[in-house]
Amino acid sequence: MPFVEDPAQLSKSRLKSDLVAHHVALPPAASKKELYVELHLKHIDQSNCADFSSDDEDPVHDVVGEDPENATVLDPSALTDKDLKDLLLKHGVKAGPIVASTRAVYEKKLRKLLQSGGKEELNEAENAVLYSDSDEEEEGDENKEEQEEPEGEQEQTAEALKLNQQRCNKKNVDVQRGDFAYSQCFFLSSRLRPCPLKQNEWSSKRNSKNAVRSSEQTREHRSQIPAGISKVSIAQHSGLRSGVPSGSQSVVSNGCSSRSSQAFSITEMVVEMESRTSPTVCSDKELSHSSKQEHRSRSSRPPQEPENDILKEIFPDTNATPTGIYATPRRPIKGAAQRPIQYAYPKTPVSPTTLERREVERRLVPIYIQILVFFTVVYVLYVISVIVEDGSSVMPLLESLNQWSDSEEGSPALDETQDTHSASGEL
Amino acid sequence: MSSTSQKHKEFVAEPMGEKPVMALAGIGEVLGRKLEENGFDKAYVVLGQYLVLKKDEELFKDWLKDTCGANAKQQRDCYGCLKEWCDAFL
Numbered sequence: 001m002p003f004v005e006d007p008a009q010l011s012k013s014r015l016k017s018d019l020v021a022h023h024v025a026l027p028p029a030a031s032k033k034e035l036y037v038e039l040h041l042k043h044i045d046q047s048n049c050a051d052f053s054s055d056d057e058d059p060v061h062d063v064v065g066e067d068p069e070n071a072t073v074l075d076p077s078a079l080t081d082k083d084l085k086d087l088l089l090k091h092g093v094k095a096g097p098i099v100a101s102t103r104a105v106y107e108k109k110l111r112k113l114l115q116s117g118g119k120e121e122l123n124e125a126e127n128a129v130l131y132s133d134s135d136e137e138e139e140g141d142e143n144k145e146e147q148e149e150p151e152g153e154q155e156q157t158a159e160a161l162k163l164n165q166q167r168c169n170k171k172n173v174d175v176q177r178g179d180f181a182y183s184q185c186f187f188l189s190s191r192l193r194p195c196p197l198k199q200n201e202w203s204s205k206r207n208s209k210n211a212v213r214s215s216e217q218t219r220e221h222r223s224q225i226p227a228g229i230s231k232v233s234i235a236q237h238s239g240l241r242s243g244v245p246s247g248s249q250s251v252v253s254n255g256c257s258s259r260s261s262q263a264f265s266i267t268e269m270v271v272e273m274e275s276r277t278s279p280t281v282c283s284d285k286e287l288s289h290s291s292k293q294e295h296r297s298r299s300s301r302p303p304q305e306p307e308n309d310i311l312k313e314i315f316p317d318t319n320a321t322p323t324g325i326y327a328t329p330r331r332p333i334k335g336a337a338q339r340p341i342q343y344a345y346p347k348t349p350v351s352p353t354t355l356e357r358r359e360v361e362r363r364l365v366p367i368y369i370q371i372l373v374f375f376t377v378v379y380v381l382y383v384i385s386v387i388v389e390d391g392s393s394v395m396p397l398l399e400s401l402n403q404w405s406d407s408e409e410g411s412p413a414l415d416e417t418q419d420t421h422s423a424s425g426e427l
Numbered sequence: 428m429s430s431t432s433q434k435h436k437e438f439v440a441e442p443m444g445e446k447p448v449m450a451l452a453g454i455g456e457v458l459g460r461k462l463e464e465n466g467f468d469k470a471y472v473v474l475g476q477y478l479v480l481k482k483d484e485e486l487f488k489d490w491l492k493d494t495c496g497a498n499a500k501q502q503r504d505c506y507g508c509l510k511e512w513c514d515a516f517l
Contacts, residue, residue, distance in 0.1 A: 096480055097479055104493055105486050108493065109486065109489070
């Protein structure tokens with residue numbers, strides 16, 4: 001229902017339909033518009049007065065609607081049908097006939113379009129502001145880090161490390177590829193390496209508090225670093241670690257030697273571990289062994305590292321391991337292929353060739369027997385064939401058979417029998 | 428299996444003739460009464476409104492909401508019903 005209703009401005013058909021809607025008796029069809037207006041004013045406006053209280057928002061909307069458009073008086077309900085249609089067309093809405101029943105809908109639509117047009121501009125402005133802010137933030141972070149690198153002060157580097165650490169961790173979590181993640185982490189650790197050196201140099205100058213504070217900060221990072229490194233494949237980790245520590249080994253060793261009565265810091269620990277493992281990088285076994293120990297120990301006791309120093313002092317001769325603790329080495333886990341067979345099988349080596357030989361040896365005896373059987377059968381058949389040929393001389397043949405069956409030697413008996421056969425045959 | 432109701436199927440099955448407005452899908456007693464109060468006492472009058480709005484979905488739904496206070500589901504059902512009827516018989 002239009003809210004600001006000026007019946008005079010409404011079309012006749014509109015007035016008619018409104019009257020019908022409000023169950024007002026229509027005047028005769030040919031009557032003038034004025035009549036309709038009067039009736040409209042009488043009946044409909046009365047009812048609208050009651051509605052007005054509930055329609056407080058809309059006049060406000062109309063006022064708001066007026067602001068964006070400057071020239072035209074933007075009150076969709078005050079427009080004529082034609083103007084309303086034209087306005088809708090401007091906004092890209094192809095409106096149908098604006099009849100009494102459809103007018104309200106089209107007015108509403110026009111209001112929507114006007115409001116949405118104003119809101120879109122606001123949204124664009126807000127988005128522009130948002131984007132600009134985000135860009136500034138990112139640039140600010142990068143600038144921060146770049147500034148911190150050359151300065152190299154402990155606290156600032158710690159902050160930069162934090163940022164990098166977060167990046168590193170994120171990358172570890174998101175992209176668990178050894179090379180990429182490791183390079184990030186290792187860059188971090190490489191950056192950390194100069195820090196303990198400076199810390200060593202400046203520890204005398206600075207208060208112990210600062211060193212402890214920074215060490216605590218770095219400790220958190222260190223605890224995160226082992227986690228990050230453990231995620232990376234061990235082989236790559238070990239391989240890369242062997243490469244990098246060698247470069248800075250000399251510098252690190254100086255730092256380590258100078259350390260005597262300083263506050264304990266994990267950074268030094270890791271540095272020492274890396275430096276000590278670098279010379280021991282020879283075989284894969286040791287690395288895997290040490291890395292596994294390191295994995296276990298790191299995961300289990302980051303907070304217990306103060307004890308490592310004591311252990312070192314107690315056992316100065318023990319070989320260095322990544323964690324600094326030399327526990328009794330566990331028997332290396334070998335695959336089934338490497339496991340010596342002696343535990344499972346008797347001492348005699350059992351190879352497939354020997355098995356074959358055994359089988360052959362088994363067969364040798366039966367083969368021999370088979371040959372003997374063969375010859376006996378041949379002889380018997382021969383005798384039978386001779387008997388068939390010559391039935392008269394059966395007895396000597398039988399005797400020869402008896403002789404053959406008694407004697408085990410085949411060939412001489414055969415020869416004798418053959419001779420007798422031939423002799424008998426000639427006879 | 429379509430998600431249309433029984434009412435929808437019944438309405439779309441044959442020409443609406445003089446069916447009351449409550450025969451439309453989504454229009455129950457309450458909404459039907461309100462439509463009748465606004466002069467839309469028969470289904471074909473609502474059809475007329477739908478056609479005058481050039482079968483525009485959004486406009487028709489808005490009109491339905493304004494006229495009788497139909498919620499989104501009721502609007503959807505009514506529009507779908509009329510649309511299908513028009514596709515079949517118009």
